[in-house]
Amino acid sequence: MNCIVFEPDEVPAPTPAAVELRGRRARHVIQVLRAQPGQRVRVGILGGLLGHAVVASVSEEKVALESIELDTEPPAAIPVTLCVALPRPKSLRRVLHAATTLGVKRIVLMESWRVDKSYWQSPLLAPEAIHSVLRLGLEQAVDTILPTVEVKRRFRPFVEDEVPALIRDTTAVVAHPGAADSMPAEMPGPMTLFVGPDRGFTPFEIDLLASTGVSARCLGSRVLRVDEAVPALLGRLLPGSSGS
């Protein structure tokens, strides 16, 4: 946690003077940051500004923050919409965290032939469970803007009816080991990135995506696990010097 991100309803006003933390974030400040009264910590409000606060007091399981100053815009988003075949739950958590940390603001979890049907029953798909993973990603990245997460349970209607509008005015690519062309790097403009399940999209799925204008691109000849492919691809696409 590189930043304490408050929910808007946790703070008494848009620019609160003081806030009290309990639970996970208090324990983090106490045990990991080992914060002492007087120490400055980074804070932010979900959907709002970033800034700093001063630790007023630390007691067992409770941290009081004061002198909150919110004065910094959250960092730029990466201009990538990520459409990923629903991974197994353990991997889903990592994919959501990595995408959030790397600055993706729109995530689509989609069906694919090789997505195990049981994955759709994962408790991690509950909105509050997704929210808590996304917030951890924001706390890691020092950001306050949550990504949206959409769920598309039927492959063909999604690709045929929604993808054409989704990819409009973007460079649309699907990561596919064995594709003839390489995944580009440092994309200057908006992109839509499709990532299949661990065993890959089927040839039919790749063809259907291609028919809407999504090009298959490989990242070397290696087969990556989805939770490693997503940060590898996003790190590659991240624009150059504009990011900092």
Next chain:
Amino acid sequence: MNCIVFEPDEVPAPTPAAVELRGRRARHVIQVLRAQPGQRVRVGILGGLLGHAVVASVSEEKVALESIELDTEPPAAIPVTLCVALPRPKSLRRVLHAATTLGVKRIVLMESWRVDKSYWQSPLLAPEAIHSVLRLGLEQAVDTILPTVEVKRRFRPFVEDEVPALIRDTTAVVAHPGAADSMPAEMPGPMTLFVGPDRGFTPFEIDLLASTGVSARCLGSRVLRVDEAVPALLGRLLPGSSGS
């Protein structure tokens, strides 16, 4: 597991005709691949060639493979030496797996001020534990060439005495949030990539690395967890079309 990788001592000859699997890999073939007799599976020999085998028989916890043909060179390595401050154990496992999967062949686990001393006691640092994670990475990536893993317990002697030779004839960069310049992409030539601990290298450490010729580069303005930074950075550095 996209490829069954044999240890050289598991197979009776350099080009064995048949092999019997038990344990983890047999369970994978039975439960995940749901292989039936007659099915072709990808195989490889550690340090040697890749190829295919045919499932001869499947019984409880045991799989017999026959008609083994080894005819393909393993994929090209990524020309990056990865020097990473020893991460916490859970993260170390992911870093080793991701680096192996993405094709790194030399990994250095190094000291840094912000590496918790307890991490050096991790059972995961035992050579056989590292070996088993690396082999999982090769099985994922369909590769047979293990990376070497070196351990450097003292920061300053390592940087002052060994880094100059290590980085010779390579582009040497350290990933450092807040650096003025961006991390390059699609490097055509050999690189040495330094990655700090989750809380970053100290300014002293960055300066000492700089004094030997290692430039600080940022990947956007976001702060990434080490286990997400490593695949993000390697995916970015991966050369273009030559990879496939």
